[in-house]
Amino acid sequence: MIRFVTRRTIGGVGVLWGIATLVFVIAYVIPINPARVIAGRSAPRAVVESIYRQLGLDHPVWVQYGDYLGRLVHGNLGESYATNQPVSQALLQRLPYTVELVLLGVLGEVIIGVGLALVAAARRGSRWDDFASVVAMLGLTLPTFWLGLLLLYIFAFVLPIFPLGGVDQSTWVVLPALSIAFTGAGVYTRMGRASLLEALSEDYIRTARAKGASHRRALVGHALRNAMRPIVTMAGLDLATLMGGVLVTEQVFGIPGLGTLAWTAILQNDLPMLEGVVLVIGVVIVVTTILIDIVYAWLDPRVRVTGSK
């Protein structure tokens, strides 16, 4: 197990290097001159060129890459081209909001999704199975931002229960998290139902039931554990995607998180900020993936051996 974890961690560091390089390459390839953007449209050519030199953009690419990696290793993420604010400071300010939103959102997805899947699998073929499928399908068919707009209008304006966007009140997270949970739960319901049904028909479940364990205990105890495998994979990937994918939800609700920070950075060609956001999200994702792999290996010991060939 220790070797497994160590190998995964080293792999993780490699992935982070890969992300940093990918971001550097894309930023280098973009046909936009950051000095021009900083200098604004009124600046004479001399000013633009001076800024260009100050940013070190006239150095050969491998020198820029080396400086970039060196900077990163020391934890210096540079300063925003737009505001001169240290990137790490901006990230720390924004990270808590996105993390809170994503965690609650995924939690909601899993609870709603697996809950519905349990209902559907336990009463397969009945009215409850239908109900679960309908709810799941409904969620999947709605764009998150569309549902978010609807929830905002109905539950924050028409019925002023929740705040109208922003994060100035403590209940700010409820509506955006709900919009994420409801539109994402469907995936878990389907996968959960399919996996549960498959697992329920496995030999060892039949054996457990033949031995006298009740239907429900068999379901929860054995089937769930095995069915959780794709669910856990999915939840991990979900957390990963959502860290950046919530950007549209963040925009609708006006949440000052990483998503809106990244999008503003793209629009303003604020490359240090964009690199910083992508790297932070990358760290979160890599750590999450490693944890998921460990849980995966714990759930299915066969993987520990075969997965590390």
Add this chain to the structure above:
Amino acid sequence: MTRALRRHLVAVAVVAALASLTLASSLSPAVAAPARSGTTVTAVISADPPSLDPALGFDPISWSFIHASFVTLLTFNNSISIVPWGASGMPSVSGGGRVYTFHLRRGLVFSDGEPVTAQDYAAAITRILNPRTKSLLMAFYQIIAGATAYSDHRARSVSGIQVLGADTLRFTLVRPDRTFLDIMAIPNASAVPPKVIARNSAQFGLHPVGDGPYVVQSYVPGREITLVKNPTYFEAKQVSVQRIEITIGLTPEVEALRVENGSADVMMDTVPTPVYIALRTDPRFRAYLHHFTAIADNYVAFNLTKFPFTSRRVRQAAAYAVDDQQVLRAISRMGTPLTQILAPGMPGFDPSVEPLGYHPERARQLLAQAGHARGRGLPVLTFAVATGGFTAGSNVAQVVQQDLERVGFRVVLRVMAPGAFLSSLGRYPLTMGIYGIDYPDPYDLIASQFACSEIAAGNNWQDYCNHAVDRQLNASLGLSLAQSIPVYRRLQAQIFAAFPWIPLYYQELWYLVNPRIKGFGANPIWPMMFANWRA
């Protein structure tokens, strides 16, 4: 009833329920909450002001904040005349119009207790000219003697700025230029505290310290700004609102909802079109709407150096092809047709000039005369449009595109983020243009957009260059404003007769403000005059 059918009906029923709930509730939105008391004002804005640093902030929103926290020697009053503010009177002019001497008034002090001196003003202008500051305004102050040498690292200081005592400051210019008073009145010419700057110049915009009516108590980028009244401001008696709390990051539609239900007082973005349409006829919100005309041009720029717009006939055809009334409808009539380069409110604007009008048949004739009947021989034209508040939206671009295609042009839209847009200037035959004034002198509107030198700097998106016009523009700076107006009227007529643009409109800016706020100013140069508000 089969299972699947049941599933369907339930799904459809739920969606229908949601839909009808929305439809029903849109007929009767929430009643405005009772007005808040106290002299705290809440405002909402969709994005951070680009900078609160006087050396860097160069857009109307940043200017509003800088103007609220710093004092310039001169300023523009509500009739956009230049009046003294930090100076005790207008400067004395000598040396054939090249030497300006200012005297500071007494009582100016920074919010950290340091007194403001003439040296601080000198240092602030020098800081703008320092390339390390990366200021967009370097070009503006090159009119000061010795500025170019300093910006090029050939001199240690700016020879044209002389400090003659604690409260006397003298500027010597390269040549007579009446717009020097204008560039001393824009908020960028504010004094900044030298000790704070010495500690951290690059991040001064995140923690600004000034001597103006308000102090920036806190600024969390992307989240909020809080302004509190500055008790040591020399005219503090005239400032009514004690505290302004601004939430950053909401979309304009949500901002409008907040003002409508009373949880915000002021919406700092202009009202979006759909909200304007809905609220225009709603009696409850009539008192909330304020409007005034921006001193700005909205147009489509032809690139005069790119085929087919090298031909004046083709340009004229394109200009006649666009239905200005349809364009106005696309912006809900929040504007009037553009008739000339100068804009309403700008001295020298000629209200007697008629708009070009909509003449599609003449457009087709002109195209045929130019050898491109029904668009024959014309390439596919790329039309560059920027998203965001930077230029007119893509709605207007789509109207223009359709009108041009009706007479035979083939146009494809390229909508870009502002950064990409800036980097691509000059590359495309058609560009959606907007130009808002830097200061209220007609020279700014004409020279910034049509002088040869502005091609490299990027404001002259038409790549228009006429050296005779340039000479007259330069000469006009030595004249007084009244003397120069006939010159500008003549020049703008001459330039316009060459059809450099498809004229679009002058924009009307509409704002949504709770009626309990009085004194919401109509100063077109910066929309938010915090110091004028009374709650």
Add this chain to the structure above:
Amino acid sequence: MSRWAPARRRRLLDAGRVLIRRPSGAVGLGITVALVVVAAAAPVLAPHSPSTQFTDGLTSFGAPVGPSRQFLLGTDALGRDLLSRLIFGLRNTLQVAVAANLIASVIGVAVGGIAGYFGGWLDALMMRLTEVLLAVPAILLAGFLALVTQPSPTSLVLIIAGVNWYYLARIVRGEVIAIRVREFVEAAVVAGAGPWRILVTHVLRQVWSLVFVYMTLQFSTTAIFVASMSFVGIGIQPPTPSLGNLIADGSQYLTSVPRLAIIPGVLLAVAVLGFNLLGDSLRDALAVRD
């Protein structure tokens, strides 16, 4: 078709019959076919061109006009016929979503299958590559790429496929690893079958239903991803309609002219419902056959 073995042909026909007999399968098939027909026949079906801005399509103050004989569903913010834009929007969205989904799934299955079965350095390399790609949020990567490329439907399809294939790759890889150690696979190895044959004939067939379920699920995710890209401005470019940018344009009018955002949203929902129902029933039908 005639090259296939008679037994296989019979099995497919049986599966088809099972599918149609179930009501959800029939309805799903019906919706999907209807929408595909509408999308294909768009130039014929739509009463007007989707980009024509009518002068009588806006009130004098520039507001959209409501449903009338000329405009069956009313007009949009620029006076264009909403119904025509819906029909063409459906067509454009379907084209992009199906193409992108197909490309992404093919790449995902291929990469995931090879990585999971052969293991070793191939697996490690592909895992690292997908991890790097997974660590950059799809919409950010799409935004980044959109900055670099010329916007066109082709580049849009490629960008979407490019930011989507690795999810399926990892899931397929996970399942293939679990299946690889099963008895029937080991038996086939012992029997002397080559690795490619085993991979395709034995292992991939086990994951087939999972992939199919995922593909039909992914259609909705892809369609909504396109909508999100349009919402932030990097999807299908104006004035070309797509269900996504119709919702985006209409969302500004949610409180004043709700039909502009709600009707495209409902159409998108129906399309996704149809595909999901079809996929569900197909999966059940295929599982029955195995």
